[in-house]
Amino acid sequence: MRYEIRVDGEMSDELATAFPELKTSVVPTQTVLYGPVDDEAHLYGLLVRFQSLGLRVAEFRRIPD
Amino acid sequence: MSYRSGSHEGSDGRGGRVVPVGVTPDGDPVLAARLTVPTVPETFVRRERLVEQLAEGAGRPLTLVNGPAGAGKTLLVADRVAACEPGTVAWLTVESQDSAPGVFWSYVLHALRHHGIAVPEYIRGPARPGEVDHSLLARLAAWLNGRDSRVILVLDEFDRVAGSTAVADELQFVLRHAGDGLRLVIISRTEPLLPLHRYRAAGELVDIRADDLAFRAEETAALVDLHGLPLSAEAARTLTERTEGWAAGLRLCALAAQRAADPESFLNDFEAGHSTVADFLLGEVLRAHPAETQDLLLRTSILEKTHPDLANALTGRDDAEPVLETLQRTNAFVEPLGHSWYRLHSLFAEILRVHLRVRHPGLEPELHRTAAEWLSRAGLLDEALRHAADAGDWELAAAELVGHLAIGRLLTGLAAERLDGLFAQMAPEASGPAPDLVRAARELAHHDVDRGVTYLRRAEENLPERGTDDAAAVRLSCAVLRVLAARVVGSADLAETAARDAADAEQDLPADRLERSPELTALMLTDLGSAQLWAGRFDAARATLSAAVEAAQGLPTAFPRHEALGRLALIDYLHGRPGQAEAHARDAVAEAERSGLPVSYRTGMAQLVLAAVAVDRYDLTAAEEHLDLAAATSAAARDPLVAVELAILRSRMLVARGDSRAALPALDDMTRQPLVSAEPSPWVSDRIAMATAAAHLADGDPKAAVKVFEEQPLHSPESRAAEARARLAAGDGERALRILDGLPEPHDQGPAVDVWLLLTRAQVVEATTGDSPAAEGLLLRALAAARPHQLRRPFLEAGPWLGRLLRRRPALAREHTWLTGALAPRPAPAPRREEPARPLTEPLSxxxxxxxxxxxxxxxxxxxxxxxxxxxxxxxxxxxxxxxxxxxxxxxxxxxxxxxxxxx
Structure with a gap:
């Protein structure tokens, strides 16, 4: 499964290291994270990680492999 | 914040045992921090609209404060709680380990008591981490419901147990049944698994959500103003938009602006920027602090709670105390917990950890290791283990567990499952006696004896030389596990050798260290006594098990004490002392009740003994109830003694109900089934043989009964008497008489054995010599011995000769109505037992x-x-x-x- 997650705000490079398994690209006012998600546990784990770092998830979608 | 701890000491006033309430069941002294209502900083903005919402919640069972990290949930509620009368609000900050229901409820009870709500002792507490007795929840709910005043229970950070349906269901149950007595406030990042729609539909829920928590522009202005930065209405509106009213963002923003050279342009720049709010602002605030402060914050971000000494250990400096004090004074990041402990806001800690990894790659495990060592020295084993595990240093973690003499906590008590889960991650490379002891304990706890013994052997080969406390701790832990392994294989010799080694190792340890781990001694004694009992060393077993019961009281030793009492009851029963057996069995049950051991975790032995005594009295209804309770325990399948006694008793019940033929197959199974133990018990097979012979005899097949004794010659007085009865029934009265004459004068026999001996002799004398007066004399003595305990079974199963004798002596019958009442309507042979309660074919929803x-x-x-x-x-x-x-x-x-x- 591959996912694309958009969070509000432009993430610093340092903060992006909290998601080493995802690639990051900063677009105006948002950061796009994308990459493989192993399973549902990983998916929920990611959500918790965003939340615990105070990041606001704007969009979360599965993309074709 | 002061700790109201004075009110919850002392006993329950009903002669029950005192559980020290000041310490958690698994002895976590940092607990107080979790029960403390967080302090509200001076810069807190009280928002009337939210206060009103909370006030509305006081009239409804459930208030839910839901919002993302840093939304200001905790402070909102904490501010209100501070305004409440003491003794009406309890606060608990939930942790992830609390998803085990037993642990969760034990902390809830703690929170109530800590906050001056005198939960009565009879409600008790859970004894197992993974399970809580439903009756405990019912008692708690009923008590809350019956009080004059209501209790508000605040559960902060409830999202940490969001995945536990058990905890949610149990909360729902208590809330429902506590009526007006309980108001629940749940603070959580995610919605709890409660049936919220139902509460909402019934108007029983006050919902405070992210939108409510978000700051409005005028509230933003008030907050920034408190930081000494007047803000125009327009600027407040823009800032609110930029942060979406997020409390943590606003607070950080105000702090960063305070320190900026030009606050106004800082705010303008921030508003115009697009960076992620928390990370950016945190970076800004950090930059405004001296390098030492930044370093301290980064390094202590790996801790949930910090202490100046611990922080010094992590930074390698000695300035933690003033730094932490300054941070607290300026309301940046840290919150005091009292007793010199501080807590970092979890959102900031998360972000700081990310920065720590970037700035000091590879430092994190080292910090965890240093923290583990410091916490271990401070006696905070639980926290120390967590950090040792996070450091990936399993040798350290295992050494800490063994060094604190806490290996027994893997086997019994509330922490067992948590510790088991922690050490399940142990790397296979971790070597040395301590990791092997931990592995052995885990395998033994999971009933895998072979693997447990393999690890135990490896640990034994690498035992440290005597000399230091730590070496003694390793030797003692090893010996205790060897006693357990010996018990499982049924070897009293091995158990006794290991117990001597344990006593030896104890000599090298200071007494106060041993006292902190009462469960270790209690477990060892119970296992030793069980091995001795299996081997037929009854006197030794009785002494050892009594010592186990006497070992320190309290929750950690509840299970071993329950088990030891049950086995003492069995010893009494085997020696024909029904009165003492019953007393010990009732103590064992009471111990389990008192400490909230769920039925499935009990040993079942006590219920078996109660059933056995009831059968001897011919109270078959009571016996059936006790048997069912015994069979419901998990030990029924694992403990060979329980399995054997269960089979014997069931056969006796069938005989008593006249269905002697059905009694045989189960006993046959028992003889064929190799019992779990490697070493056979000298007396257990005797008991199966006796029960088999008794079933044959009742079935009218004395030849088969005699054959049992010929194939397996038995020697105890009780079994010799049983053989005499079989011989007599088979027509060999002379042989029966010789057997009885060959018996030594009974000594140290309890009344139950005496009754059988006297009655058998009376029967044999009457049948072989026709000497009625002599037989009557013996019968009189048997009756006198049986009467105090109402032992009816020997007489009821004695056969028709007894009826003849009693008819000749009507005075005797009149004098012993306790017996003749039961004797008169002798059940016809083979009546079907009354229809038992049929189990449900389809369970109720x-x-x-x-x-x-x-x-x-x-x-x-x-x-x-x-x-x-x-x-x-x-x-x-x-x-x-x-x-x-x-x-x-x-x-x-x-x-x-x-x-x-x-x-x-």
Whole structure:
């Protein structure tokens, strides 16, 4: 499964290291994270990680492999 | 914040044992921090609209404060709690380990008591981490419901146990049944698994959500103003938009602006920027602090709570105290917990950890290791283990567990499952005696003896030389596990050798260290006594088990004490002392009740002994109840003694009910089944043989009974008497008499054995010599011995000769009405036992059980419907289905059947 997650705000490079398994690209006012998600546990784990770092998830979608 | 700890010491005043309430069941002294209401900083903005919402919550059972990290949930509630009367609000900050229901409820009880709510002792507490006795929750709810004043229970950070349906269900149950006595406030990042829609529909829920928590522009202005930065209405509006009213963002923003050279342009720049709010602002605030402060914050971000000394250990400096004090004074990041402990806001800690990894790659495990060592020295084992595990240093973690003499906590007590889970991650490379001891304990706890013994051997080969405390701790832990392994294989010799090694190692340890781990000694003694009992060393077993019972009281030793008492009861029973057996068995049950051991975790031995005594009195209904309770325990399958006694008792019940033929197959199974133990017990097989012979005899087949004794010669007085009865029935009275004459004068026999011996002799004398006066004399003595304990079975199963004798002596019959009352309507041979409560073919649904429960409370259909928020018709449908499943046609019948089946 591959996912694309958009969070509000432009993430610093340092903060992006909290998601080493995802690639990051900063677009105006948002950061796009994308990459493989192993399973549902990983998916929920990611959500918790965003939340615990105070990041606001704007969009979360599965993309074709 | 002061700790109100004075009110919860002392006993329950009813002669019960005192559980020290000041310490958690698994001895976590940092607990106080979790029960403390967080302090509200001076810069907190009280927002009336939210205060009103919370006030509204006081009238409803449930208040939910839901929002993302840093939304200001905790402070909102903490501010209100500070305004409440002491003794009306309890606060608990939930942690992830609390998803084990037993742990969760033990902390809830702690929180209530800590906050001056005198939860009575009879409510007790859970004894197992993974499970909580439902009756405990019912008692708690009923007590809350019956109080004059209500309790507000605040559960902060509830999202940490969001995945536990058990905890949610149990909370729901307590909330429902506590009526007006309980108000629940749940603070959580995610919605709890409670049936919120139902509470909402019934108007029983106050919902405070992210939108409510978000700051409005005028509130933003007030907050920034408190930081000494006047803000125009327009600027406040823009800032609110930029942060979406997020409290943590606003607070950081104000702090960063305070320190900026030009606050106004800082705010303008921030508003115009697009960076992620928290990370950016945190970076800004950090930059404003001196390098030492930044370094301290980064390094202590790996801790949940920090202490100046611990922080110094992590930074390698000695300035933590002033730094932490300054941070607290300026309301940046840290919050005081009292007793010099501080907590970092979890959102900031998360972000700081990310920065730590970037700035100091590879430092994190080292910090965890240093923290583990410091915490271990401070006696905070639980926290130390967590950090040792995070450091990936399993040798350190295992050494800490063993060094604190805490290996027994893997086997018993509330921490068992958590520790087991922690060490399940242990790397296979971790080597040395301590990791091997931990592995052995885990395998033994999982009943894998072979693997447990393999690890134990490896640990033994690498035992450290005597000399230091730590070496003694390793040797003691190893010896205790060897006793357990010896018990499982049934070797009293090995157990006794290991116990001597344990005593030896104890000599090298300071007494106070041993006292902190009472469960270690209690476990060792119980296992040793069990091995001795299996081997037939009854006197030694009795002494050892009594010592186990005497070992320190309290929750950590509850299970070993329960088990030791049950085995003492068995020893009494085997020696024919029903009175003492019953007393010990009742103590064992009371111990389990008192410490909240769920039925499935109990040993079942006590219930078996109670059943055995009841059978001897011919109280078959009571015996059946005790047998069912014994069979419901997990030990029934694992403990060979329980399995054997269960089979013997079932056969006796069948004989007593006249179905002696059915009694044989189960006993046959027992003889063929190799018992779990490697070493056979000298007396256990005797008991199976005796029961088999008794079943043959009752079945009218004395030859088969005699054959049992010929194949397996037995030597105890009781079994010799049984053989004499079989010989007599088979027509060999002379042989019977010789057997009895060959018996030594009974000594140290309890009345139950005496009765059998006297009665058998009377029967044999009467049959062989026709000497009625001599037989009558013996019978009189048997009656006198049996009377105090109402032992009816020997007489009822003695055969027709007894009836003849009693008919000749009507005075005797009149004098012993306790017996003759039962003797007169002698049950016809082979009557079918009355229809037993048939088990349900289809279980009741949770909803049907809800309805049934209310049915038992004599509620009408309409009342049930109202109480459960259901329509009357739905309730009627449930009722029909309940009647069908219980095969009942009326309410009363359904309730009675449900009670018989233990559903109510």
């Amino acid at each position: 949770a909803r049907e059980l809800d309805v049934l429960e209310r049915l038992a409370q004599l509620m009408s259909t309409e009342e049930i419907a109202a109480d459960l928020h259901l329509s009357v018709n739905t309730v009627k449908t449930h009722l029909k289905s309940i009647y069908r499943k219980l095969a009942a046609s009326r309410r009363g019948e359904a309730v009675r059947r449900a009670r018989e089946l233990g559903l109510l």
